[in-house]
Amino acid sequence: MQGAAPVVERVLPLVVRLERDAPPQRTAALEAAARAVLLMVSTGEPAWRVAVDAWEGARIRKVVRRARGAEWRRAAALEGLTVDHDGAQVRVFPPVPVDGWPRDLARLQVGGTELDDATAPPPPPVGAALVLMSPHVAMSAGKAMAQAGHAAQLGLRSLPPAAASGWREAGFPVAVRTATAARWSAALAAGAPLVRDAGFTEVAPGSATAVFARPATG
Known part of the structure; x- marks a missing residue:
């Protein structure tokens, strides 16, 4: 009698475009990553759906890599989708086995994603969902992008079907902000979906x- 097939651990690849002369703002990159994740997990593309379902059924691991110039063009030629948001470009790809990255993605660097905001981000737009980043944990922009994507994905899972559908139809507007210590404590006390x-x-x-x-509102 044959045993069960081994579970293949998968990872969701994201690539942020970091050109030397025009890096994106940190908040814009985090928001682009969150929306990219939401679009991928909601995909109706049949071939992608199989990979997404297999990945979502286990650990929702994500890895953010960086690319510029020819690296970005090669990544953009691979199957996936790109989110352009407020000067940031993030491309997300269907989940792949942890040890089975496409060559043009595997060769990209994970480190070096240090980004800053030139000015403080404005208040979140009315109607956008809100992801709060911990004020107590220091992270590179790439790491924070993955965490923002996790939170957005968990938030989508937590919504009633009608609310999730409405958010999707609106294009998944989402704002990402670093919480104050008081706001962070309040969110945890309220039982918000936590990464x-x-x-x-x-x-x-x-x-x-x-x-x-905060879920999206009309």
Whole structure:
């Protein structure tokens, strides 16, 4: 009698475009990543749906890599979708096995995604969902992009079907902001969908990194 087939661990690849002379703002990159994740997990593309369902049924691991110039053009030629948001470009790809990245993605660097905001981000737009980043955990922009994507995905899972459908039809407007200590504590006390990182990179296992603090409203 044959045993069950081994479970293939998958990862969702994201690539942020970082040109030397025009890097994106940090908040814009986080918001683009969150929306890219939402679009991928809601995909109606049959071939992508199979990979997304297999990945969502296990650990929703994400890895953000960076690209510029010819690297970005090669990544953009692969099957996936690109989110352009407020000067940031993030491309998301269907989940792949952890040890089975396409060559043109595997060769891209994970480190070096240090981004800043030139000015403080404005208040979140009316009607946008809100992801709050922890004020207590320092993360590179790439790490924070993955965590914002986790929070947005958990938030979508938490919504009633009608609310989730309405958010999707609106194009998944989402704002990402770093919480004050008081706002962070309030979100945790309210039971907001919370991301606890697995601890593969940068932060200690179990670190609370982001919450889905407010669903989208009409």
